[in-house]
Amino acid sequence: MTPFSYARAGDAATATRLGMGAGAKYLGGGTNLVDLMRETIEQPDSLVDVTGLSRTIEERDDGGLMIGAAVRNTAVAEHRAVRERYPVLARAILSGASGQIRNMATVGGNILQRTRCPYFYDDAARCxxxxxxxxxxxxxxxNRTHAILGASPACVATHPSDMCVALAALGAVVHLGNATGARTLPLVDLHRLPAGRPEVETLLEPGELITAVELPPLPCAVRSTYRKVRDRASYAFALVSVAAVLDRSADGMVRDVRLALGGVAHKPWRAFAAEAVLRGRPADEAVFRAAAEAELADAAPLRDNGFKVELARRTMVAVLNDLAGEAA
Ligand SMILES: Cc1cc2nc3c(=O)[nH]c(=O)nc-3n(C[C@H](O)[C@H](O)[C@H](O)COP(=O)(O)OP(=O)(O)OC[C@H]3O[C@@H](n4cnc5c(N)ncnc54)[C@H](O)[C@@H]3O)c2cc1C
Ligand code: SF4
Structure with missing residues (x-):
């Protein structure tokens, strides 16, 4: 590991002041960053520990939630309001990593964890x-675990976070702090597709800090869930995952829907094409299949991951069938 300095920030202003320095990185639970530092893939000159920032989950008057960036993943998944109102988020978090890692990992760190492409971790490989x-x-x-959507000739890696897939489906908004103040970005716009610059993974400016994540309120009739398909039942990243939020009317129509896919792209993949097919149509399997086809029409599998296209299609249909059945 390369030598580095360490400072702990007690508030966002101090964190961003320290984080603006060249070679500085924010440190959450360290479950990803410290591994990368050990392998010398990341070599920051200084770490700014941001686990002292907001660890609260605030219930807002409109029914939404504001989750501090330093809240541990376990605390989010266990929170009563999350379990009751946003089960898709609790399920996504609990499907990831292990209990010990979730106890350490923070919301900010989970969002900004780096890809699990094995070649990225192997310094003998070209990356x-x-x-x-x-x-x-x-x-x-x-390339069995790599992307089928939105990849480029420069990079075919996937984003590994389960939590982010649920946040994408929920329409979460990320609150950011920087040297000149604060701003917000929809979670779906935070991460980039690789195009010609896969080393630039987000739209964050240098030194910008995640301070909180806001979940908008959902109508109470809405059902939500997360399904993750992987090689092992636990402690494995998603081959394909689906987060779904469905509002089905009493007469069996899709009033509203939000879908996102994990394990298929360089970013959490909001399935806008599928949503457009579903809205206002009957909540039945034929429509669910048409929606999945629309979303995957541009899939471009690699030599070893063609199975992901069919897996994504079937998982989307199965999850929508489950939610429609629950609502009925
Ligand atoms: C064995 C293993 C299995 C795993 N399995 C899964 C899995 O199945 N699903 C899954 O989703 N994840 C999985 N993970 C990943 C795990 O979820 C992440 O390591 C964790 O969420 C990262 O959070 P952290 O707080 O430890 O981040 P850190 O490691 O501290 O930081 C990660 C990145 O975020 C940046 N950062 C941290 N906080 C902030 C902030 N507030 N603002 C700006 N930047 C910030 C850091 O600079 C760093 O670049 C696994 C990890 C391990 C080690
Ligand atoms: S460029 Fe992307 S896909 Fe290629 S080795 Fe690196 S991380 Fe993996």
């Missing part, structure tokens, strides 16, 4: 994300 311009060994390598 444009680690070394811009070096090439990408995954494209002609073993």
């Amino acid at each position: 444009n994300k680690r070394t811009p311009g070096a090439g990408c060994d995954a494209i002609d390598g073993f």
Whole structure:
């Protein structure tokens, strides 16, 4: 590990002042960053520990929630309001990592965790994300776990977070702090597709800090869930996952719907094309299939991951069938 300095910030203003320095990185629970530092893939000069920032989950008058960036993943999943009103989020978090890791991991760190592409972690491999311009060994390598949507000739990695897939489906808004003040970004706009610059993973400015995540209120008739398909029943990243929020009217129509996919793209993938097919149509399997087809029409699988297209299609249909059945 390369030597680094350490400072703990007690508030967002101090954190952003320290975090603006060249070579500085924010430290949440460290469950991803410290691993990367051990492998010298990340070599920050200084760490700004932000676990002292907001750890509260505030219930808002409109029925929404404001979750501090330093809240541990376990605390989010266990919170009564999250379990009752946003079960998709509780399920997504509980499907990830292990109990010990979730106890350490923070909301901010989970959102900004880095890809699990094995070539990114192997410094003998060529990786444009680690070394811009070096090439990408995954494209002609073993790419079973890689992206089928939105990839580029420069990078085919996926975003590994389960929590972010639920946040994308919920229409979450990320609150940011920077040297000049604060701003917000929809979670679906925070992460980038790789295009020609896979090393730039988000729209964050240098030194910008996540301070909180806001969940908008949902109508009470809405059902939500998360399903993750993976190689092992626990302690494995998603091959494909689906987060779904469905508002089905009493006469069996889709009043509103939000869908997001995990394990398929460089960012949590909001399924806007599928949503457009579903809205205002009968909540039945034929429509669910048409929606999944629409979303996956542009899928471009690699040599080893063609199975993800069918897996994504079936998982979307199964999750929508489950929610429609519950609502009925
Ligand atoms: C063995 C193992 C299995 C795992 N399995 C899963 C899984 O199945 N599903 C899943 O979703 N995840 C999984 N994870 C990943 C885990 O969820 C992440 O490591 C964790 O969420 C990262 O949170 P952290 O607080 O520890 O982040 P850190 O490691 O501290 O930081 C991660 C990144 O976020 C940045 N950062 C942290 N906080 C902020 C902030 N407030 N503002 C701006 N930047 C910030 C850091 O600078 C760093 O770049 C697994 C991890 C391990 C080690
Ligand atoms: S897919 Fe992306 S992260 Fe993986 S080796 Fe290629 S450039 Fe690197």
